[in-house]
Amino acid sequence: MLELSAVVAAYGAVRAVDGVSMAVPAGTLTAVLGANGAGKTSLLRTISGLVTPRSGSIRFDDTDIAGVAPDRIARMGLVHVPEHGGVITELTVRENLRLGGLWRRDKADRAAALGEVLDLFPPLAVRLAAQASTLSGGERQMLAIGRALMSRPRMLLLDEPSLGLAPLVTAQIMRVLRRLREDRGLTVLLVEQNARSALSVAEHAYVLALGRVVVDAPAHSITAEALHDVYLGAT
Numbered sequence: 001m002l003e004l005s006a007v008v009a010a011y012g013a014v015r016a017v018d019g020v021s022m023a024v025p026a027g028t029l030t031a032v033l034g035a036n037g038a039g040k041t042s043l044l045r046t047i048s049g050l051v052t053p054r055s056g057s058i059r060f061d062d063t064d065i066a067g068v069a070p071d072r073i074a075r076m077g078l079v080h081v082p083e084h085g086g087v088i089t090e091l092t093v094r095e096n097l098r099l100g101g102l103w104r105r106d107k108a109d110r111a112a113a114l115g116e117v118l119d120l121f122p123p124l125a126v127r128l129a130a131q132a133s134t135l136s137g138g139e140r141q142m143l144a145i146g147r148a149l150m151s152r153p154r155m156l157l158l159d160e161p162s163l164g165l166a167p168l169v170t171a172q173i174m175r176v177l178r179r180l181r182e183d184r185g186l187t188v189l190l191v192e193q194n195a196r197s198a199l200s201v202a203e204h205a206y207v208l209a210l211g212r213v214v215v216d217a218p219a220h221s222i223t224a225e226a227l228h229d230v231y232l233g234a235t
């Protein structure tokens, strides 16, 4: 469904993404792991159109989306949940969710999407009228993912949804991701520093170091030692 070939993205002289090739088949959950500064966020920003690649191709279904504007990419069904979620704290939970479904004209469809999101994330259902600034970190991440789901995406790009969350809350988020893939066939590219959590739900994983893919393997085959080396920069 998503295929990158030799993608390069840079900020001035810094090549944050340095020739990345990867494939995410439809209906699968793929993890991208790597230490702080490895280029994970830059990779997602390049896929979603926020950063224009210097070279390489990015295909979503049968369209080359390299250099396409972010709002057009989102409307194609490829939706990015940024690091920290990007929730608008001045708005209520309900208003944030409405923003996610705004461009869908069909009101009945929007109501159905809202019902599904609240079913996936029960804590949000009881906080609909609350200002988003009053949410816990976990609830905020749920809201960020819920907002993305309001547009009924075909594929989600998630940037470190477990960042700063307690292990139990992280596990809850991972369970929802698994359910989205199993029940709805949603395709997910999950960026995480938290390798253990990501590998518990992913089928395949890539590990980035200095903007390059250093491991490309089935999730179950990636050992703690291999990750240890990568995170310590030994590869």
Ligand SMILES: Nc1ncnc2c1ncn2[C@@H]1O[C@H](COP(=O)(O)OP(=O)(O)O)[C@@H](O)[C@H]1O
Binding pocket: 011, 014, 015, 016, 034, 035, 036, 037, 038, 039, 040, 041, 042, 043
């Ligand atoms: N806006 C930016 N301008 C310049 N350099 C950046 C910018 N964003 C990230 N970088 C650099 O790109 C590299 C990769 O960063 P990033 O993609 O944020 O990694 P990660 O998400 O894996 O922590 C780092 O060296 C970082 O300092």
Ligand SMILES: [Mg+2]
Binding pocket: 040, 041, 042, 083
């Ligand atoms: Mg990052």
